[in-house]
Amino acid sequence: MKSEVRVVVIGGGVVGVSVLYHLTRAGWSDILLIERGELTCGSTWHAAGGMHTINGDPNVAKLQQYTINLYQQLEKATGQSCGMHVTGGIMLAGTRERLDWLKMAKARGRYLGMELELISVEEAARLFPLMNKRHFVGALFDPIEGHVDPWGFTQAYAKAAQAQGAELVRHTRVLDLQPRRDGSWDVITERGNVHAEHVVNAAGLWAREVGRLVGLELPILAMEHQYLITEDIPALQGQKEQLHCIDFEGEIYTRQERGGMLLGTYERAGVPWSPVSTPWDFAQSLLPNDLERIAPSLEVGFEHFPALGEVGIRKVVNGPFTFAPDGNPLVGPVRGLRNFWVACGVMAGFSQGGGVGLALSHWMVDGDPGADVWAMDVARYGDWATLAYTNAKVRENYSRRFRIRFPNEELPAARPLRTTPLYEPLKSAHAVFGDYCGLEHALWFAPSAAAAHETVTFHRSNAHEHVAAECRAVRDGAGLLEISSYGKFEVSGAAAAEWLASLMANHVPPVGRIALTPMLNERGKLIGDFTLCRLSSERIFLICTWAAEVYYRRWFERHAAPPGVTVRPCATEYVGLSVAGPRSRALLQALTRTDLASAAFPFLSFRQIDLGMIPALVGRISFTGDLGYEIWVTSDYQRALYELLSEAGRAHGLRLFGARALNAMRIEKSFGTWAREYRPIYGPYEAGLGRFVDLNKGEFVGRTAALAERTSGGALRLTTFSVDAADADASGDEPIWHEGRVVGWVTSGAYGHRVGRSLALGYIPAALAAASGGFEIEIIGERRRATRESCAVFDPDGARMRA
Ligand SMILES: Cc1cc2nc3c(=O)[nH]c(=O)nc-3n(C[C@H](O)[C@H](O)[C@H](O)COP(=O)(O)OP(=O)(O)OC[C@H]3O[C@@H](n4cnc5c(N)ncnc54)[C@H](O)[C@@H]3O)c2cc1C
Numbered sequence: 001m002k003s004e005v006r007v008v009v010i011g012g013g014v015v016g017v018s019v020l021y022h023l024t025r026a027g028w029s030d031i032l033l034i035e036r037g038e039l040t041c042g043s044t045w046h047a048a049g050g051m052h053t054i055n056g057d058p059n060v061a062k063l064q065q066y067t068i069n070l071y072q073q074l075e076k077a078t079g080q081s082c083g084m085h086v087t088g089g090i091m092l093a094g095t096r097e098r099l100d101w102l103k104m105a106k107a108r109g110r111y112l113g114m115e116l117e118l119i120s121v122e123e124a125a126r127l128f129p130l131m132n133k134r135h136f137v138g139a140l141f142d143p144i145e146g147h148v149d150p151w152g153f154t155q156a157y158a159k160a161a162q163a164q165g166a167e168l169v170r171h172t173r174v175l176d177l178q179p180r181r182d183g184s185w186d187v188i189t190e191r192g193n194v195h196a197e198h199v200v201n202a203a204g205l206w207a208r209e210v211g212r213l214v215g216l217e218l219p220i221l222a223m224e225h226q227y228l229i230t231e232d233i234p235a236l237q238g239q240k241e242q243l244h245c246i247d248f249e250g251e252i253y254t255r256q257e258r259g260g261m262l263l264g265t266y267e268r269a270g271v272p273w274s275p276v277s278t279p280w281d282f283a284q285s286l287l288p289n290d291l292e293r294i295a296p297s298l299e300v301g302f303e304h305f306p307a308l309g310e311v312g313i314r315k316v317v318n319g320p321f322t323f324a325p326d327g328n329p330l331v332g333p334v335r336g337l338r339n340f341w342v343a344c345g346v347m348a349g350f351s352q353g354g355g356v357g358l359a360l361s362h363w364m365v366d367g368d369p370g371a372d373v374w375a376m377d378v379a380r381y382g383d384w385a386t387l388a389y390t391n392a393k394v395r396e397n398y399s400r401r402f403r404i405r406f407p408n409e410e411l412p413a414a415r416p417l418r419t420t421p422l423y424e425p426l427k428s429a430h431a432v433f434g435d436y437c438g439l440e441h442a443l444w445f446a447p448s449a450a451a452a453h454e455t456v457t458f459h460r461s462n463a464h465e466h467v468a469a470e471c472r473a474v475r476d477g478a479g480l481l482e483i484s485s486y487g488k489f490e491v492s493g494a495a496a497a498e499w500l501a502s503l504m505a506n507h508v509p510p511v512g513r514i515a516l517t518p519m520l521n522e523r524g525k526l527i528g529d530f531t532l533c534r535l536s537s538e539r540i541f542l543i544c545t546w547a548a549e550v551y552y553r554r555w556f557e558r559h560a561a562p563p564g565v566t567v568r569p570c571a572t573e574y575v576g577l578s579v580a581g582p583r584s585r586a587l588l589q590a591l592t593r594t595d596l597a598s599a600a601f602p603f604l605s606f607r608q609i610d611l612g613m614i615p616a617l618v619g620r621i622s623f624t625g626d627l628g629y630e631i632w633v634t635s636d637y638q639r640a641l642y643e644l645l646s647e648a649g650r651a652h653g654l655r656l657f658g659a660r661a662l663n664a665m666r667i668e669k670s671f672g673t674w675a676r677e678y679r680p681i682y683g684p685y686e687a688g689l690g691r692f693v694d695l696n697k698g699e700f701v702g703r704t705a706a707l708a709e710r711t712s713g714g715a716l717r718l719t720t721f722s723v724d725a726a727d728a729d730a731s732g733d734e735p736i737w738h739e740g741r742v743v744g745w746v747t748s749g750a751y752g753h754r755v756g757r758s759l760a761l762g763y764i765p766a767a768l769a770a771a772s773g774g775f776e777i778e779i780i781g782e783r784r785r786a787t788r789e790s791c792a793v794f795d796p797d798g799a800r801m802r803a
Pocket of ligand 1: 011013014015016035036039040042043050051173174202203204205207210317321343344345346348349350352
C-alpha cells in the first residue's frame with residue numbers, strides 16, 4: 001500500500017469504485033481505494049441491481065440517465081461483463097391520480113430527452129402479460145430500464161480505474177482520520193498510515209461511522225429491505241425476458257430473475273437497521289427474513305400478478321441500505337472540513353452511482369461539480385438533521401417510496417420540531433403549517449380550526465379561496481406575514497464591505513440602504529441571491545435562503561474572509577414579520593416616531609427603528625411586490641411585535657397571510673427564488689437579474705463569465721407566462737412547448753389572485769424570448785395555451801413598491 005497519495009477513497013461498494021473510476025477519467029491517477037473487506041461486501045452485493053431514470057428532481061434524473069448509459073463504456077473498456085439486461089420498464093397506475101402522476105412524469109421526461117410513453121392497460125398487458133388488467137387504469141413505458149449484476153458492475157468500475165493507474169487495497173479498514181494543518185489527512189488503517197491530500201467517505205453502510213471519525217454526524221440511516229425470487233414460472237419459458245415493472249398501488253417492483261420473478265417491496269412499516277451505529281462484523285451478510293412484515297404487500301402482489309403466487313419462493317433476501325431524509329444522495333465537500341468529501345446515502349447505487357462519481361470527480365478536480373447537484377448536495381442539511389430526526393424522516397420516506405407526493409403535500413414525520421414564538425398564536429389563528437428546514441411556518445390561514453386542513457391534490461385545493469382572500473387583503477389593504485424562515489448572516493469588520501464586494505455581483509449598498517445581489521460561481525452561474533442591508537460602515541446584514549445556509553457557509557469558507565471580518569449565521573437569532581400592502585406604511589407609522597414617508601425612508605432603506613417598545617431592524621422591501629416592510633427582531637421580542645402590529649392593524653384591515661399567498665404574489669411580480677428560478681445552471685442575465693450585476697465595481701467571483709454572458713445574451717431566458725389553465729396550475733417542472741416542440745421547462749407556477757389568472761415562470765431559449773405566440777404549457781398531460789408576458793403581470797413599473 002502506498003504511503004502518500006493524492007486521494008484516499010474509503011469504501012469499495014458501487015459508489016466508491018465509481019468515484020475512483022471517475023477521478024481517473026478526470027485526470028487524477030494517484031488515488032487509493034481502501035476497502036475493509038471484499039469489493040461489494042456492504043450493501044452492494046445483495047442488491048436487486050435495478051436501474052431506472054425517473055427521479056423527482058430532473059437534474060438527478062439526468063445523472064441517472066448518465067449512469068445507465070455508462071455500463072456499455074465500462075464493458076468495452078475492461079471486457080468485464082456488467083450483466084446488463086436492458087429490458088425496458090413499465091410503471092403501472094391503479095388510480096386516476098397515479099395516472100396523472102405518470103402523465104406529469106412523462107411530461108418532465110420530454111425536456112430531459114427521455115422516450116417515455118403512456119400506454120393503455122391493454123397495451124401494458126401485451127408488454128407485461130403477468131399483470132392482472134383488472135387492477136390498473138394505465139401505464140408508462142420506459143425503454144431504457146433494466147438491471148445489472150451488482151458484482152460485475154462494481155468489478156468493471158474497479159478494473160477501469162486500475163487500468164488508469166488507481167490503486168485498490170482490500171481487507172484493510174480505515175480506523176481513524178487525522179487532519180494536518182495544511183488541510184491534508186493522515187489516514188490510519190489496519191495496515192499502516194497513508195498521507196492523502198483528499199479523503200472521500202464512500203463508506204455506504206458505515207458512512208456514519210467514518211463521518212464520526214472527523215466529528216461529523218451525517219443524516220443517514222439504513223433500512224432493512226426485502227425481496228424474494230420465485231421458483232420458475234412456466235408461463236415465462238421460451239418467452240422474451242420480462243420487463244421491469246413497478247406497481248405503485250401494490251408498492252412493489254418486480255423483474256425476471258432467470259426462470260422466475262424477483263419481487264421487492266417498500267413496506268409501510270419499514271424497519272431501520274442499526275439505528276445508532278453499524279456493526280463492523282457485518283460483511284457480505286444478510287439479515288433474517290421477515291415475510292410476515294411484507295405479507296400485506298405480497299398479498300397485493302400475488303393478486304396483481306397471479307402467476308407469481310402460483311409457484312413457490314426460491315429465495316428471500318433481506319439486506320440493509322442507506323437513505324438520507326429525502327431519499328437523495330449526500331455528495332460534495334463538507335463545510336468546516338478541508339479536503340473532506342462525501343459520496344454516501346446513495347439508495348439507488350445502480351441508477352445514481354455513476355452520476356455521483358461524475359459530479360464528485362469534477363468537484364474535486366475542477367472545483368465545480370459541472371452539473372446542478374443541489375438536490376444531492378450534502379450542504380442541503382444543517383445541524384437540525386440529527387440522528388433522531390433522520391430516523392423519523394427516513395422511515396417516512398421509505399414507507400412512501402412508491403406513494404404520490406402531491407405538489408401541495410406536507411409530510412408529517414418529525415414535526416413540529418422547530419417553532420418560533422408565533423407558533424401558538426398563528427395556530428390559534430387557524431394556520432395550516434408547512435415544514436421548512438425543520439421549522440414550522442404558516443402556509444395559509446383557514447377560517448376555522450375545523451377547516452385548517454388541506455386536501456392533497458394536483459388540482460386547486462380547498463386552500464385556493466383562502467389564499468385568494470389573503471392576496472386580496474395585501475393588494476387592497478395590509479397583510480402580515482411571518483418571515484422567520486429566511487436565512488440570515490451578519491458580516492462585520494473594517495473590511496466587511498470589501499470582502500462582500502469580492503463575492504457578490506452587485507455593489508455593497510451605502511449605510512442605511514439595501515441592495516439585491518446575485519452570488520456567482522467562477523463559471524458565472526447563480527449560486528445564491530442575497531439582500532444586503534447596510535447597518536453601518538462595518539456591519540452588513542444579509543438575508544438569503546435558509547435551506548442554502550450550509551451551502552453558503554461552505555462557499556464563504558472557500559473564499560475566506562480576511563482577518564478581522566466575522567461572518568456569523570444568525571437565522572434563528574433574528575425572527576421576523578413583514579407587513580405589506582398599500583396601508584402598511586400608515587400602520588407602521590402609528591407605532592414609531594421615525595418618519596416613514598417615502599422622502600425620509602424610501603424604497604430599499606434599512607434602519608434600526610423602535611416600534612413601540614421594540615427595537616427592530618426595518619427594511620423597506622417586500623417580496624409581494626407591494627409597498628411593504630420587513631421587520632427583524634430577536635426572538636424574545638417577536639410575540640410583542642406580533643401583538644403590537646395586530647392591534648395597530650385592526651384599523652387598517654390587517655390580515656394574516658402565509659407562504660402560499662407570498663409565492664403567488666412573487667410570481668405575479670416575476671420574482672425568482674433559490675432552487676427554483678435561481679440555480680447553478682443559469683446565468684444572471686438569463687435569469688433576469690442582469691440589473692443587479694455591477695460589472696463596473698471591480699473584480700468579483702464570476703465577473704469574467706458574467707461579462708461574457710452579458711455580451712452573448714446567454715442561451716436561456718426566464719419568462720413569465722399567463723396560462724389558460726383549467727382547475728390545475730403549473731407547479732414546476734412542466735414542459736413548455738412552442739409550435740409543437742418542447743423548448744423549455746417551468747420553474748414555478750401558481751394562480752395569481754391579484755390579477756386573476758394562472759401563471760408560470762420558466763426558462764425558454766433566448767432566441768424565443770420575443771416570440772409572440774405559439775406557447776403551451778403541459779399541465780397534467782394537457783397542453784394549455786400560454787401567453788408570454790413581456791413584463792411582470794402585477795404592477796410592472798414597480799410603482800406600488802416605491803410609492
Ligand atoms: C435488498 C436490496 C436491494 C437493492 N436493490 C437495488 C436496486 O434494485 N437498484 C439499486 O440501484 N439499488 C439497490 N439497492 C441499493 C444499493 O445496494 C445501494 O444503493 C448501494 O449498494 C450503495 O453502495 P455504496 O457503495 O454506497 O455502499 P456499500 O455497498 O455499503 O459500500 C461501502 C463499502 O465501504 C466499506 N467500508 C466502510 N467503512 C470502511 C472503512 N472504515 N474502511 C474501509 N472500508 C470501509 C464497506 O466494507 C463497503 O464495502 C438495494 C439494496 C438492498 C439491500
